Amino acid sequence: MKIDSIDFFYLTMPQVLDIGDGSQDALLVRVSAGEHVGWGECEAAPLVSIASLVCPMSHSACKPVQASVLGQSIDGVDDIRRIGNLVRANSLDLLQADHTLSGIDIALWDLLGRRLDEPVWKLLGYAQSYPKMPYASVLFGNTAQETLAKAKRIRALGFRAAKFGWGPFGTLDVADDESQLQAAREGIGEEGVLLVDVGTIWNDDLARARTRLPALKRARAQWLEEPFVSGALSEYHALSQESQPVGLAGGEGCHNFHMAKNMIDLAGLQYVQIDAGRIGGITVAKDVADYAATRSVTYVNHTFTSNLALSASLQPFAGLDTHVICEYPTELQVLAREMTLNHITPDAEGFLSAPDAPGLGIEPNLVGIQSYLVDTEIRVGGKLLYRTPPLS
Amino acid sequence: MKIDSIDFFYLTMPQVLDIGDGSQDALLVRVSAGEHVGWGECEAAPLVSIASLVCPMSHSACKPVQASVLGQSIDGVDDIRRIGNLVRANSLDLLQADHTLSGIDIALWDLLGRRLDEPVWKLLGYAQSYPKMPYASVLFGNTAQETLAKAKRIRALGFRAAKFGWGPFGTLDVADDESQLQAAREGIGEEGVLLVDVGTIWNDDLARARTRLPALKRARAQWLEEPFVSGALSEYHALSQESQPVGLAGGEGCHNFHMAKNMIDLAGLQYVQIDAGRIGGITVAKDVADYAATRSVTYVNHTFTSNLALSASLQPFAGLDTHVICEYPTELQVLAREMTLNHITPDAEGFLSAPDAPGLGIEPNLVGIQSYLVDTEIRVGGKLLYRTPPLS
Numbered sequence: 056m057k058i059d060s061i062d063f064f065y066l067t068m069p070q071v072l073d074i075g076d077g078s079q080d081a082l083l084v085r086v087s088a089g090e091h092v093g094w095g096e097c098e099a100a101p102l103v104s105i106a107s108l109v110c111p112m113s114h115s116a117c118k119p120v121q122a123s124v125l126g127q128s129i130d131g132v133d134d135i136r137r138i139g140n141l142v143r144a145n146s147l148d149l150l151q152a153d154h155t156l157s158g159i160d161i162a163l164w165d166l167l168g169r170r171l172d173e174p175v176w177k178l179l180g181y182a183q184s185y186p187k188m189p190y191a192s193v194l195f196g197n198t199a200q201e202t203l204a205k206a207k208r209i210r211a212l213g214f215r216a217a218k219f220g221w222g223p224f225g226t227l228d229v230a231d232d233e234s235q236l237q238a239a240r241e242g243i244g245e246e247g248v249l250l251v252d253v254g255t256i257w258n259d260d261l262a263r264a265r266t267r268l269p270a271l272k273r274a275r276a277q278w279l280e281e282p283f284v285s286g287a288l289s290e291y292h293a294l295s296q297e298s299q300p301v302g303l304a305g306g307e308g309c310h311n312f313h314m315a316k317n318m319i320d321l322a323g324l325q326y327v328q329i330d331a332g333r334i335g336g337i338t339v340a341k342d343v344a345d346y347a348a349t350r351s352v353t354y355v356n357h358t359f360t361s362n363l364a365l366s367a368s369l370q371p372f373a374g375l376d377t378h379v380i381c382e383y384p385t386e387l388q389v390l391a392r393e394m395t396l397n398h399i400t401p402d403a404e405g406f407l408s409a410p411d412a413p414g415l416g417i418e419p420n421l422v423g424i425q426s427y428l429v430d431t432e433i434r435v436g437g438k439l440l441y442r443t444p445p446l447s
Numbered sequence: 448m449k450i451d452s453i454d455f456f457y458l459t460m461p462q463v464l465d466i467g468d469g470s471q472d473a474l475l476v477r478v479s480a481g482e483h484v485g486w487g488e489c490e491a492a493p494l495v496s497i498a499s500l501v502c503p504m505s506h507s508a509c510k511p512v513q514a515s516v517l518g519q520s521i522d523g524v525d526d527i528r529r530i531g532n533l534v535r536a537n538s539l540d541l542l543q544a545d546h547t548l549s550g551i552d553i554a555l556w557d558l559l560g561r562r563l564d565e566p567v568w569k570l571l572g573y574a575q576s577y578p579k580m581p582y583a584s585v586l587f588g589n590t591a592q593e594t595l596a597k598a599k600r601i602r603a604l605g606f607r608a609a610k611f612g613w614g615p616f617g618t619l620d621v622a623d624d625e626s627q628l629q630a631a632r633e634g635i636g637e638e639g640v641l642l643v644d645v646g647t648i649w650n651d652d653l654a655r656a657r658t659r660l661p662a663l664k665r666a667r668a669q670w671l672e673e674p675f676v677s678g679a680l681s682e683y684h685a686l687s688q689e690s691q692p693v694g695l696a697g698g699e700g701c702h703n704f705h706m707a708k709n710m711i712d713l714a715g716l717q718y719v720q721i722d723a724g725r726i727g728g729i730t731v732a733k734d735v736a737d738y739a740a741t742r743s744v745t746y747v748n749h750t751f752t753s754n755l756a757l758s759a760s761l762q763p764f765a766g767l768d769t770h771v772i773c774e775y776p777t778e779l780q781v782l783a784r785e786m787t788l789n790h791i792t793p794d795a796e797g798f799l800s801a802p803d804a805p806g807l808g809i810e811p812n813l814v815g816i817q818s819y820l821v822d823t824e825i826r827v828g829g830k831l832l833y834r835t836p837p838l839s
Binding site: 140 | 459466469491495503504506532543546679706708712713822826
């Protein structure tokens, strides 16, 4: 069975706001092989990933991503890894390629799962998909009062854990940050699991990060996420020596296995957060999950768009029973919500599981997303390289 | 003085061949501020970097690169660093952004140097530009005979050092590789400096890399370049323990300071190779050069397109007198040769220097490149986001 086509669909809200909300646009991926179809999603910057799918070759190690995928045979899971390796070699000098490959790899797993009538987590070798404890993932409010209200709402919805991130946190003074943290703690209650995401706000400034540790400890945050950019290994490690009992979380910026491995080995992380839509897909994410497990680092999914991306992000660690916590975006834009016909929702105990259904277990809503589809066209040297394909 | 415009020009040979020759296309960058102009170049995949310059925003940390550059003030060198930091923060989730920023950063240094009538290396704080020993950088021949002929030609041209890379090397058996190495050694003579570049051919396979060490030692290679992908820190380090007196070289794949710092600190490198057209420009490359010098690791430029890119690659270590060896592509396609009116050539002793002239000291050949300019057009949602601008 050969891969016949790769279709990229750029979806966007009518207006994209300058806020840390990744569900405002999406790049939906469809891969076809014979009569079989699979769906995936690339994280962020749809136009750039479209360009890297179809761009003209620069040289032998800078080919468009599609050159290593179209026409390849896809008969088993080993083929997915083989195709990923081809993309990484043939597009070595094309930086965006890892993000572009991610959506294709996810779609190939979905395609194979649908064809073999098995959930992806089974194809990955897991016998069981364990329930995960979702944390509600929201932005900090603009004020401590807003954060308090958000936290109370999350608690009322039955969540045991909440993550607050971005917004003004880390950019103002330490006292303001402490008020935000105390508001979050008050809102979710004494028993709630509190997670804090600062979105690389301190870049690699160890001193500034240090000043927030006392407030994080007083608010009993379970983790501090992305104090620094991915790769600032020595700064992460130094901070981890002082942050306990607050664990460090990071890794979402990793776009290949080695970056994640280095974060696990050398950054003092307690939690490694992997976005299957960036790191090269489910294949590489599963490699990281396997490695993290051998190093006593907890694997956590990173995701903030549709439930298709959510399902893809859950598969790599579905079978790791002691890696319990999981990201679950709860402030999705209507686009990300309407992108899929079915959704992944917490069970009666408030836990979340990777779907027990063929492939990723998520059906894209082809009619519903039509109005979010944005016509895109790329021409080079008079040749049409890309035009938004029809959805059906 | 505000940045008024950023123009990207996609240049390409009529036919791009499937070989490891990066001079087959180019992305020329022009930045204007008031009456001042500067020129730069981004390494590889022109269309993808164009897309990341102009793409619609996905969210607050995934903005098009131009959003952080246009309208910014550019009055001194600190502004260049400030603009780079803005791009990295505002385009955190746009993987291609580092490559795109690189050409803009280079153009900003050129602009400032022309305006202040100083070479870039002086603006970087160097009192002097030291001559470098260029190595002729060529592809391995398809056969050992071809490699022998290439090596003899390089020697006849007066080069003291030659780097052979890519081609069939590392993909066939050990005996074939040994023949190639012996042919290269024979051709350049007993005194010639022999460098070998395997272009990540072994990915992270330590065992396969090991099998080539005896032949490399027998041929007295001074360095083995990129046995593994950038970031395979533990594999690099393990190989470095066995490779002496062959030193390891690597780092061209690094696209930010931290990746290069980790390679310097943890990979056992003897030579760190930085492409100013990828790592974020001259600013970040200079940071790496400074850091390498404190760690007794030799900084080497990586470059393989025009003499504009060559000049940009030389500036960051122009003033480091003990970091002597430098890359000098000698098999440029006519496009890369004709891109500039003037060229950097070895002096009577065979040494090369960063130009002692304002900015990068290189004039683009606006008439000569016209025939290589390829019309490019990107439309999203009916809106024209990019069309090749006029060259003059």
